[in-house]
Amino acid sequence: MPLRSMSRWAATAALAVLPLCAHALPTFDTVKNDWRSSDWILLARDGEPLARTRADRSERRGDWVALADVSPALREAIVVSEDKRFYAHSGVDWRGVAGAAWGNLWNTRTRGASTVTMQLTGLLDDDPKRSGQRSIAQKAVQAANALWLERSWRKDQILEAYLNLVPFRGETVGLAAISQTLFGKAPSGLDEREAAIAAALIRAPNAPYRKVAERACRILRDMDSASGCANLDGFVQLAFARPAASLAASATSSATDSDTLAPHFARRIANELHPGAGMRVRSTLDARLQRFARDTLTRTLIELNAPPHRRNVQDGAAIVIDNVSGEILAYVGSSGALSKARDVDAVLALRQAGSTLKPFLYAEAIDERRVTTASLLDDAPLDLAAGGGLYMPQNYDKGFKGWVSVRTALGSSLNVPAVRTLVMVTPHRFAKTLTALGLPLTQEGDYYGYSLALGSADVSLITLANAYRALANGGVPRPTYDLPRGSQPARVSANQPETRVFSRDASFIVTTVLSDNNARTRTFGFDSPLATRFFSAVKTGTSKDMRDNWTVGFTSRYTIGVWVGNADGTPMWDVSGVSGAAPVWAAIAGYLHRNAPSIAPAAPPGVVRTRVVFENALEPARDDWFLAGTQMPFVGLAANAADAKGNAQAAAPQIAGPTDGTIFALDPDIPVERQRVWFERAPGSPARSAWRLDGRALGGAARVAWLPWPGMHKLELIDARGNVADTVRFEVRGANVKRAAASGGSHGAKGAKPLAGASAPTPR
Incomplete structure (x- = not known):
């Protein structure tokens, strides 16, 4: 049968079944909208x-790609390789059908004649993955479908749908997926060689790279671009290796x-x-802020590791939270390619907090009226009894500043004054405060001991930043949100009553310290990244052996937290809070307020501002903030301080140990008469104070050894006027113990064991 007659026969057969298929295929819009x-x-x-x-x-599968976003080279390669007369035929290339039939009749090899349109109808049926030879009847139905499709769809729609639905290599379907998988770029950016490789995969998607390269080279010749065949084998081999490398690097x-x-x-x-x-x-993320925070963190880490210094720091994280709504605006979980543990989310990882916990300690002490920001604390060598010996905190620079005010101690992040403050607050109560702020402490306060003042507990960046946000919001912690919760203001459910941790007054006073550049000059100098041109309250922290470096703080609108370090816990080299995380923090804060002001909070009604003069000019005279009723115009050492009327002011006696809520367990292996609990006055407490246990006087020594007895006990420290100055409650546990004849005891007696563990090491 002549070719022309065969063409007419095939066309007649296809037209005969056309009415049966007229409504079997979806519209272009349906296919596009159903794509996932x-x-x-x-x-x-x-x-x-x-x-x-x-x-x-x-x-x-990738996103649906519009034909206008496909490179001209790929469109040409597809037409050249799959359907040279695509723009001329009406769905079926009758010349090709006749030629294929004639060749199959007289030759052993098979020639295909499916057009792009016919192939698309196969992709649109119930089994898009169907492969293998089709019968003459199936071919006739496919041809009829193609004729119907050409009458219903435009040519550009047919080619667009084909490029999005056609399988390429392995599990990859559609142009968007193969373009990203093999070449790491969008379809609009494919050049002639890449386009030829993609087109070659349609006929033999799982062929070895040499076969793909041979076919791609033939396509390039048909495109009059034979020069692209040079080293095509190697190029295809590299492209095939990309998916495995991408899978190993990331799950995205x-x-x-x-x-x-x-x-x-x-x-x-x-x-x-x-x-x-x-x-x-x-989500709640701001894309431009996210990109800025990521790039700033990356750039800072590169600079820290640049020669000649090489600070040995490769990981970092950053978070930005809206103060009012709690929406997370930026969330950088790692340093990406710089990290050896890029999949570790450092925003959620638990790391030692360092000095970032100090603002919460002083806020609690101010709320309890134990100190004011003008109170003097002795920054001098200190040793405290701990579980296995003496706890001796040191400052970051190994030096001591002598008598300093609380404002200076917090602003300059001095360690010893913070520990002295924790002695007054007690680790037990402070740990409860940190837990109430949402920090994930896993142990009771007595487990950490006095090192809790210096941040020996592990926290995550997100919980630490949100705890600072509580200060920004007047002492009330609120949840964060990563999905939109509607419009402003804050998304606090009526069924979730707020739990206040600090008073608005104490939060404000601590905020004035964290925003006071003068207060931090003893440690950080006057010109540091922490000194912003707008209102900001910020604190740094560095953990033991420089393993973690933090900068956390807030402006009037945002709370920002930054951590740098190494995910494997190895120490950094000579990286402090002001040189590591602080530049990133300052850059993000500056970006957020490049066009928007940050205004200091207004003073709440419960605070007063008073001019303070320090004895012997220990610190320059200044205006300072006080809880109403605690203000003092003159501050001096306990023996010499006087109030405005000239009356001597003595420091209030404080109990250093035991801490409130301590539980002691009598050791059954040690005779009861050889076990003691020691009562100690806090450093600086006046000598004229006396102990009272469960209503009975115990004397007035600085340290008193008491023979423990099971039960709940109340210990009081009485000042010179007979008033109760401080109180703690503790418990002694033990069974079958006979009361000894005497209380008090020998200095050689062993102490009863606290149930909590020993104090953690001192972070710097």
């Missing part, structure tokens, strides 16, 4: 993509800048929502 990427996409608050995460493991499915802005935050959302393939989840 294999990824779910995290969006910024303005809709910009931030991260793509694989959800469907059966196929790898794309590599563009916008798609990898927040991989750790995407994991956080995935754990919350378990989004499915094709879902687009709008």
